Amino acid sequence: MIYHFEEEKINEIFEVDGYPQIYHISRLKLQNNAFYQAMHSHEDRVEILYLLSGSGWHTVGKYRYPTSAGDLVIINSGVLHEEKVRGKEPLEFYGCAVTNLKLKGKKRGQLIDEDRVPVLSLGSQKQIVEDLFGVIQKESMTENVRKNEICTFLVSALVLKVAELTRRSEWMDSKAQKEHWMIEKVQNYMEQNFRDKISLEDMSKIVSVSPWYLERVFKKYTGDSLNQYLIRLKLGYAQNLFRDTSKSIAQVAEEVGYDNPSYFSQLFKKKFGVTPGAYRKKLKESSDH
The missing domain is CATH 2.60.120.280 (Regulatory protein AraC)
Known part of the structure; x- marks a missing residue:
């Protein structure tokens, strides 16, 4: 079977300076x-x-x-x-x-x-x-x-x-969009302030809902409680610091909001199955290959 392409103007979707x-x-x-x-x-x-x-x-x-x-x-x-x-x-x-x-x-x-x-x-x-x-x-x-x-x-x-x-993917419905706005507002707040002490009450005030309702909606869409999500943010940022800097474990712990390096190391190992030191060593071994 042969398909002949007719001459036609190509409908470019990339900007001139935007080719991937x-x-x-x-x-x-x-x-x-x-x-x-x-x-x-x-x-x-x-x-x-x-x-x-x-x-x-x-x-x-x-x-x-x-x-x-x-x-x-x-x-x-x-x-x-x-x-x-x-x-x-x-x-x-x-x-x-x-x-x-x-x-x-x-x-x-x-x-x-x-x-x-x-x-x-x-x-x-x-x-x-x-x-x-x-x-x-x-x-x-x-x-x-x-x-x-x-x-x-x-x-x-x-x-x-x-x-x-x-173009065939689903649109979010109006209720989801409202909840999306609420979750986005809270997540943006956490992303900007995760180094500080943040309470559930603080976050619920930002979007003018009860702490119970915010916790329920947040878990419904993210699968995490607000505290679990906050820990993931902190540990994800810590991973980047271990990869991109030579800061000590204590310095990294402090930068992501933990004043107790031992507690930080316990959370890190529980999340990733390795200590911060072992994680950094594994990164170095990977980069050497």
Whole structure:
């Protein structure tokens, strides 16, 4: 079967200075008991994840979503996110990050509208998306001197396909939008003030609801209590400090709001299964390879 393309004007969706540049491509397998990167964001890049097997919990922005094989997860730049295994089987997925993305009519670093659900079940479209990820990853492993250029064109095709698929994603209903506003307000407050002592009463006053109602709605959408989310924020920021600085454990603990390094280390080990010192050592070993 032959398909002939007729001549027509291409409807460009990228701004002239907004063509995506590939930052990294990976195929990862996350074990249930493995330590992971807690809540974090990337100001300079968009991430696209495609789940190959297993099931997970993906927190993107203000909500936590159950995910499974065949799902696509889209994370705009600057959006807090986290992935965890759901169930006993490992979670295997492709991850692709792109920089410089600017679609017409959207902000730089925005691939999906903020009021659309960032998790898509691909159905009949999953094979073509999986194939695109696979080709990009295989090409990135070659010795071809042109591989960066080839991967950049391939990732543009992937972004175009994902942009098309996002038009079919669900809109949040009006009630969800109101609750989204409330959660966003509280989370923004926590993100700016997590180094200080924050109480449930303080946060409920910000959005003019009762502490009980705020706690219930927050857990409904994020899967965490307000205190659990605050701890995740602190520990996620601590991970970044261990990765990007040479600050001591005591200094990192103080910077994320804990005046007792021993208590901080206990929380860290409980969350990630390793002590802060072992975590930093593992990061160093990984970077040396």
